[in-house]
Amino acid sequence: xxxxxxxxxxxxxxxxxxxxxxxxxxxxxxxxxxxxxxxxxxxxxxxxxxxxxxxxxxxxxxxxxxxxxxxxxxxxxxxxxxxxxxxxxxxxxxxxxxxxxxxxxxxxxxxxxxxxxxxxxxxxxxxxxxxxxxxxxxxxxxxxxxxxxxxxxxxxxxxxxxxxxxxxxxxxxxxxxxxxxxxxxxxxxxxxxxxxxxxxxxxxxxxxxxxxxxxxxxxxxxxxxxxxxxxxxxxxxxxxxxxxxxxxxxxxxxxxxxxxxxxxxxxxxxxxxxxxxxxxxxxxxxxxxxxxxxxxxxxxxxxxxxxxxxxxxxxxxxxxxxxxxxxxxxxxxxxxxxxxxxxxxxxxxxxxxxxxxxxxxxxxxxxxxxxxxxxxxxxxxxxxxxxxxxxxxxxxxxxxxxxxxxxxxxxxxxxxxxxxxxxxxxxxxxxxxxxxxxxxxxxxxxxxxxxxxxxxxxxxxxxxxxxxxxxxxxxxxxxxxxxxxxxxxxxxxxxxxxxxxxxxxxxxxxxxxxxxxxxxxxxxxxxxxxxxxx
Amino acid sequence: xxxxxxxxxxxxxxxxxxxxxxxxxxxxxxxxxxxxxxxxxxxxxxxxxxxxxxxxxxxxxxxxxxxxxxxxxxxxxxxxxxxxxxxxxxxxxxxxxxxxxxxxxxxxxxxxxxxxxxxxxxxxxxxxxxxxxxxxxxxxxxxxxxxxxxxxxxxxxxxxxxxxxxxxxxxxxxxxxxxxxxxxxxxxxxxxxxxxxxxxxxxxxxxxxxxxxxxxxxxxxxxxxxxxxxxxxxxxx
Numbered sequence: 159x160x161x162x163x164x165x166x167x168x169x170x171x172x173x174x175x176x177x178x179x180x181x182x183x184x185x186x187x188x189x190x191x192x193x194x195x196x197x198x199x200x201x202x203x204x205x206x207x208x209x210x211x212x213x214x215x216x217x218x219x220x221x222x223x224x225x226x227x228x229x230x231x232x233x234x235x236x237x238x239x240x241x242x243x244x245x246x247x248x249x250x251x252x253x254x255x256x257x258x259x260x261x262x263x264x265x266x267x268x269x270x271x272x273x274x275x276x277x278x279x280x281x282x283x284x285x286x287x288x289x290x291x292x293x294x295x296x297x298x299x300x301x302x303x304x305x306x307x308x309x310x311x312x313x314x315x316x317x318x319x320x321x322x323x324x325x326x327x328x329x330x331x332x333x334x335x336x337x338x339x340x341x342x343x344x345x346x347x348x349x350x351x352x353x354x355x356x357x358x359x360x361x362x363x364x365x366x367x368x369x370x371x372x373x374x375x376x377x378x379x380x381x382x383x384x385x386x387x388x389x390x391x392x393x394x395x396x397x398x399x400x401x402x403x404x405x406x407x408x409x410x411x412x413x414x415x416x417x418x419x420x421x422x423x424x425x426x427x428x429x430x431x432x433x434x435x436x437x438x439x440x441x442x443x444x445x446x447x448x449x450x451x452x453x454x455x456x457x458x459x460x461x462x463x464x465x466x467x468x469x470x471x472x473x474x475x476x477x478x479x480x481x482x483x484x485x486x487x488x489x490x491x492x493x494x495x496x497x498x499x500x501x502x503x504x505x506x507x508x509x510x511x512x513x514x515x516x517x518x519x520x521x522x523x524x525x526x527x528x529x530x531x532x533x534x535x536x537x538x539x540x541x542x543x544x545x546x547x548x549x550x551x552x553x554x555x556x557x558x559x560x561x562x563x564x565x566x567x568x569x570x571x572x573x574x575x576x577x578x579x580x581x582x583x584x585x586x587x588x589x590x591x592x593x594x595x596x597x598x599x600x601x602x603x604x605x606x607x608x609x610x611x612x613x614x615x616x617x618x619x620x621x622x623x624x625x626x627x628x629x630x631x632x633x634x635x636x637x638x639x640x641x642x643x644x645x646x647x648x649x650x651x652x653x654x655x656x657x658x659x660x661x662x663x664x665x666x667x668x669x670x671x672x673x674x675x676x677x678x679x680x681x682x683x684x685x686x687x688x689x690x691x692x
Numbered sequence: 693x694x695x696x697x698x699x700x701x702x703x704x705x706x707x708x709x710x711x712x713x714x715x716x717x718x719x720x721x722x723x724x725x726x727x728x729x730x731x732x733x734x735x736x737x738x739x740x741x742x743x744x745x746x747x748x749x750x751x752x753x754x755x756x757x758x759x760x761x762x763x764x765x766x767x768x769x770x771x772x773x774x775x776x777x778x779x780x781x782x783x784x785x786x787x788x789x790x791x792x793x794x795x796x797x798x799x800x801x802x803x804x805x806x807x808x809x810x811x812x813x814x815x816x817x818x819x820x821x822x823x824x825x826x827x828x829x830x831x832x833x834x835x836x837x838x839x840x841x842x843x844x845x846x847x848x849x850x851x852x853x854x855x856x857x858x859x860x861x862x863x864x865x866x867x868x869x870x871x872x873x874x875x876x877x878x879x880x881x882x883x884x885x886x887x888x889x890x891x892x893x894x895x896x897x898x899x900x901x902x903x904x905x906x907x908x909x910x911x912x913x914x915x916x917x918x919x920x921x922x923x924x925x926x927x928x929x
Contacts (some may be wrong), residue, residue: 441819441820442816442819443783443784443815443816443817443818443819443820444819445802445806447798447802448788448791448798448799448801448802448805449798450791450792450795450796450797450798450801451792452792452795453792453793453795455792456788456789456792456793457793459789460778460781460789463778463780463781463785464778464780467780468780537776538774538776539776539777539778541742541770541772541776542777542778544741544742545740545741545742545765545768545770545772546765546790546793546794547762547763547765547766547793547794548762548793549762689742689744690744692742
C-alpha cells in the first residue's frame with residue numbers, strides 16, 4: 159500500500175513531465191526526457207551555477223588552511239536554509255490541505271501510510287532544493303581540493319543527512335503553520351506577511367553574502383574557532399562532510415532518529431489537523447443591505463477575491479507588487495549612486511543610461527504573473543463562468559484587470575522614481591512611462607494565453623496549480639527574456655546607429671502592436687478556447 | 693421553452709448522444725432518466741450552453757443555444773450534478789455574485805435570498821465560507837442561486853443528491869410552484885419514485901438514444917416507472 163501511495167505522490171508532483179495537461183494523454187518518452195532535462199538545466203544552470211561560484215571562491219582558501227570542515231559547514235547550512243525555505247509551505251499544503259485527504263482517509267489505509275507517502279514528496283522536494291546547493295558544492299570540492307574518495311563519499315552522505323534534517327524541520331514548521339492556520343481568520347494575508355519577512359531575511363543575507371564570503375575566506379581561522387565555540391554541532395556536521403567517519407555515523411544516527419520521531423508525531427497529529435475545519439468561531443449571518451455591482455465589477459471582484467484568498471497565489475504570482483514598490487523606493491535612494499557608476503562605465507555613450515533604465519523597468523514590470531495560473535485555478539468551478547450569461551472575453555478581461563490593477567500602479571511609481579533619478583529629456587521620459595506600462599499588459603496577456611493553451615483543471619492541491627505550474631514559470635521567463643533581449647539588441651548592435659529615444663519609441667510601438675494582437679486573439683480565438691475548456 | 697432537435701454529441705468515434713429530440717413546454721416538469729453514462733449529463737450540459745455539440749439544434753424560448761448562447765443563458769438557471777462552487781467566497785458573497793451577473797436589483801435580490809435561504813434553513817450559515825459547507829449545504833446554495841434571478845427554464849442534474857428529506861420536499865414544492873407560474877424544469881434523476889410523483893413528462897435515454905418519452909401516463913401506463921425503466925434496461929421485473 160505504502161509503495162502505491164508513494165508512487166501516486168511522486169507522480170502527482172511531477173505529473174506534467176509524464177502526462178500532457180492539455181489532453182491528459184501520456185507523453186512520449188522523448189517528450190518526457192526533454193521536459194525533465196529542461197527542468198534540470200534550469201535548476202542546475204541558474205541556481206547551481208550560483209552555488210558553484212560560491213564554492214569556487216571558498217574552496218581553495220579554506221582547503222589550504224586545512225579547514226575543509228568549514229567549507230562543508232557553510233554548504234550544509236546554506237542547503238538547510240534553502241531547502242526549508244523552498245519546501246516549508248509545500249509541506250503545509252501537501253500534508254494538510256491536499257484535496258484527496260478525505261478520500262484517502264476514507265479508504266482502509268493507515269494515517270501513518272498517508273503521512274509517509276506525503277513525506278516522501280516533501281523529502282524529494284527538500285532534497286531537490288538542497289541538491290542545487292550541495293551538489294555543485296561537492297563537485298567544486300572534488301575538483302579543486304582533490305580530497306580523495308572517502309571525503310567525497312562523506313560529503314555525498316552529508317547531502318543525504320542534510321535533506322533528512324530539512325524534512326524534519328520542514329515538518330515542524332509546516333505543523334506550526336497548520337496549527338496557526340486553524341486559529342486564524344485572515345490566514346492568507348498572515349501567511350503572506352510571514353513569507354515576506356522570511357524573504358526579507360533571505361535577501362538581506364543574500365546581498366551580504368559576497369561580503370561575508372570574503373570575510374570568511376580571509377579570517378577563516380577566527381570564524382572557525384568561533385563556530386567551534388558557540389555552534390559546535392555545525393562544526394561537527396562540517397567534519398562529517400569532510401571525511402570524519404565517526405562524526406558521519408553520529409550525524410546519520412541522529413538524522414534517522416529525528417526522522418522516526420517526526421513520522422510518529424506527524425502520524426498522531428495528522429488526523430486531527432487534516433480533518434479540522436479551521437476551529438474558527440461560527441458567526442451567525444446578519445442581514446445587511448446589499449449593494450449591486452455591474453457584471454464587469456462582479457467578475458473583477460470575484461477574481462480579486464480569488465487572488466487575495468490564497469497565500470500561495472499571492473506569494474508565487476503577485477509578490478512583484480510589493481517588490482516593485484520596494485524597487486521604486488530603492489531607486490530613489492540608491493539611484494543617484496548607480497548613475498555615477500554608470501556614467502563612468504558609459505562615459506562615451508551617456509545616452510545609453512536612460513535606455514537601460516527604461517528596459518530595466520520593463521524587466522521589473524514582468525515580475526508579476528497573476529494571469530498565468532488564473533484559468534487553471536478555476537479548477538472544477540469552470541462550469542460557473544461557462545454557464546453564466548457572460549461573454550468569455552468578459553471573464554478573461556476580469557482576469558487581466560486584476561493583473562493590471564495590481565501591477566500598473568506600482569510600476570508607475572517605479573517609473574516616476576526612475577525619471578526623478580535619471581532626469582531624461584521629455585521624449586525619453588514619456589517612453590519611460592508608456593513602455594513599462596505596455597509591458598505589464600504584454601506579460602498579463604502572455605500569461606493568460608499560455609494558460610489557455612495549457613490549462614490543468616484537475617489539480618488536487620492549489621500548490622500544484624500555482625507553484626508546480628510550468629505556465630507560470632514560462633510566463634515569468636518570457637517576460638524577463640524579452641526585456642533582456644531588447645537590452646542586448648540595443649547594446650550589442652542598434653545602439654551604434656539609433657538614438658535612445660528613437661529605439662525606445664520603436665520598442666514601444668512593437669510592444670503596443672503585440673498587445674493589440676494578443677488582446678484581439680483573446681477576444682476571438684481565446685474566447686472560443688475558453689468556452690471549450692473542461 | 694426548450695426544444696432539442698436531432699441533438700448529437702460525439703467524443704472521438706463514440707456517439708455519447710445520438711439524434712435526440714425533446715420538447716419541453718412552459719409549465720412542465722420534465723424528467724430525464726437513464727443509466728450511468730447514458731448521455732444525460734452530456735445533454736444537460738449542451739442545453740446549459742457549456743458543451744459544444746456536433747449536430748442538431750437546441751432552442752431556449754425560441755433562441756438557439758449555438759447562435760446566441762448569452763441570451764439563452766439569461767433565461768436559464770443551471771445546477772450541475774456536483775455543486776462545485778467558489779470555496780473562497782462565503783455563501784452570501786456567492787449569491788450576490790450570481791445576482792450581480794444576472795443584474796437582479798439589490799432589494800428584490802435580498803428578499804429572494806432570504807426567502808429561499810429561510811426555506812432551506814441556510815440563513816444563519818450565509819456568512820460562512822463555502823469551503824466549510826457540507827455537500828448538502830452547497831447543493832442548497834446552488835439551488836438558491838438558481839432561483840434568485842427568476843429564470844424561465846431551470847436545468848438540473850441530479851438535484852436531490854445530498855439533500856436531506858426536508859430539503860428534498862421543499863425543493864419539490866418549489867419546482868411545482870415555479871412551473872405553475874409558467875416556468876419550465878428539465879432535470880435528470882435516478883430517483884424514479886420522485887420522477888413518477890413530480891414529473892409531468894419523462895424521457896428515458898439508453899446508450900445515447902431516446903427509448904421512450906411522453907407524459908407520465910403514456911410512458912408508464914398501468915405499471916410503475918421503475919418497471920418500465922428496468923424493462924428498457926433489459927432486466928427482469
